[in-house]
Amino acid sequence: MAPAAARDVPLIQSLLRRWRRTPPTVDETLWQDMRRGCPWLHALDGAREQRLRELAAYFLQRKTITPVAGLELDAGQRLLLAALCCLPLLEFGRDGLHGWSELVVYPEAFRVRRSHLDAAGVLHEWDDELIGEAWDSGPLLLSWADVQADIADPQAGFCVAVHEMAHKIDVLDGALDGTPPLPRDWQRQWARDFQHSYDAFCARVDAGHETAIDVYAAEAPEEFFAVVTEYHFSAPRLLEREMPAVAAHLHRFYGPSPFAAATQIP
Numbered sequence: 123m124a125p126a127a128a129r130d131v132p133l134i135q136s137l138l139r140r141w142r143r144t145p146p147t148v149d150e151t152l153w154q155d156m157r158r159g160c161p162w163l164h165a166l167d168g169a170r171e172q173r174l175r176e177l178a179a180y181f182l183q184r185k186t187i188t189p190v191a192g193l194e195l196d197a198g199q200r201l202l203l204a205a206l207c208c209l210p211l212l213e214f215g216r217d218g219l220h221g222w223s224e225l226v227v228y229p230e231a232f233r234v235r236r237s238h239l240d241a242a243g244v245l246h247e248w249d250d251e252l253i254g255e256a257w258d259s260g261p262l263l264l265s266w267a268d269v270q271a272d273i274a275d276p277q278a279g280f281c282v283a284v285h286e287m288a289h290k291i292d293v294l295d296g297a298l299d300g301t302p303p304l305p306r307d308w309q310r311q312w313a314r315d316f317q318h319s320y321d322a323f324c325a326r327v328d329a330g331h332e333t334a335i336d337v338y339a340a341e342a343p344e345e346f347f348a349v350v351t352e353y354h355f356s357a358p359r360l361l362e363r364e365m366p367a368v369a370a371h372l373h374r375f376y377g378p379s380p381f382a383a384a385t386q387i388p
Contacts, residue, residue, distance in 0.1 A: 145176065145179070145180075146176075146179035146182065146183040147179055148175055148178060148179045148182075148201060152197060152198055153175060153201065155198055156201045156202050156205065157171075159202070160202055160206070160273065161273065161276040161277075161380075162206070162209060162355065162380045162381075163205065163380075164380075165380035165381055170377070173212055174205055174209065175205075177204075177208035177212070177215075178204040178205040178208050179204075180216050180219070181208055182201065182204050184219060184223070185204070185222075185224060185225055186224045186225070187200050187203060187204075187224075187225045188224055188226050188227065188261075189227045189229075189266075190226060190227065191228055191232075193228065193229040193266055195227065195266075202269075203225060203227065203264070203283065206281065206283035206284065207225065207262070207283050207284075208287075209281075209283075209287075209380075210284055210287045210288060210291060210376055212376065212377050213375065213376055213377045214291065214376075217294075218290065218294065219290075220294065221290070221293070221294065222257070222259065222260060222261060222290065224260075224261040225261065225262050225263075226261045226263045226264070227263075227264050227265075227269075228263065228264070228265050228266065229265075229267060230265050230267040230268070231251050231265050231267070231268065232251070233251055234252055234255065252265075253265040253268040253282050254268070254282040254285060254286040255286065256286040256289035256290050256293075258293050258298065262286050262287070262290060263286070264282060264283060264286065265282065268282045269282060269283055272356075277357055277381055278356060278357065279352060279353050279356050279357040280336075280352055280356060281352050281355055281356050284352055284355050285349065285352050286348070288351040288352075289344065289348055291303075292344055292347055292348070298344045300316060300320070300342075300343035300344045300345075300347035301313055301343075301347070302347075302375065304375075308374075312371055315367040315368060315371060316346070316368060316371070317343075319365045319367060319368045320340075320343055320346045323335065323339060323340055323346070327340040328340075334360055334363075334364050335349065335353060335364055335365070336349055350365065350368050350369075350372065351372065351376070354369065354373070354376055354379050355376070355379055355380065355381070356379075357381070358381055358382050
C-alpha cells in the first residue's frame with residue numbers, strides 16, 4: 123500500500139482524533155431491556171444511571187468477555203455483566219478498569235488448582251471451588267449462576283461481580299491490601315478505621331460469635347474490603363449498623379448505595 127500523501131496526513135490525524143473522542147454508546151432498547159432485570163439500576167437516580175451506562179459502554183469497548191465451558195451470553199447478558207462490574211466505579215471512574223483486559227464467565231462455580239511451598243520445602247496442592255476470582259494483572263473470573271443468584275436476591279449482602287471488582291480497584295496502587303488508591307490523608311484515616319474494624323471482626327469470628335457480616339471477611343484485609351463492598355451495594359443499612367466507620371468510608375469512596383433508602387434485612 124502506498125504511503126499517504128503529505129496533504130492527506132492532517133486529514134487522517136483529524137479523523138483519528140475524532141474517532142478517539144467519540145464515546146462508546148449502548149443501544150437504548152438493549153439498555154432498557156437489561157435495566158428491567160437489574161435491581162441495582164432501578165434504584166439509581168437518573169444522573170448516576172447515565173454515568174453507569176457510559177462506564178458499561180466503555181467496559182464493552184475495552185474488555186473481552188469470554189464465556190467458557192459451553193456457556194453462551196447474548197448482548198443483553200454481556201451488558202448486564204459490564205454494568206455490574208462498573209457499579210463500584212460510579213465515583214472512581216473508568217481508571218478503575220486499568221490493568222486487565224478480559225472477563226471470563228463460567229456457567230457455575232469452577233475449580234482452580236492451588237499450590238503452596240511451605241517452610242520445610244514441601245509442596246502442597248489442592249483444588250478450590252470458586253464463584254469468582256480476580257487475578258492481579260490478569261482476567262476477572264465470574265460464575266454466571268452466582269451472578270444470577272445475586273440478582274434474584276439483591277439485598278442479601280452479596281454481589282460477586284462487585285466483590286471481584288473491589289479486588290481490581292484495590293490492586294491499582296500496586297498492593298492487594300484492602301486499601302484502594304486514595305489521597306494520603308484519607309488513606310491514613312481509611313487504614314486506621316479499616317484495621318480497627320477488621321481486628322474487631324476477626325476477634326468475634328475467632329471467639330465463635332455470630333456475625334451479621336459474612337465470616338469470609340475475616341480471611342484477610344483484602345477480603346474484608348471486598349466483602350464490605352458487597353454490603354455497601356446490597357445491604358448498606360446493615361453495614362452502617364455493624365461497622366459505621368467502614369460504611370462512611372465506602373459511602374465517600376463509592377457514592378451512595380443504590381439501596382441506601384430501601385428496606386434492608388434486619
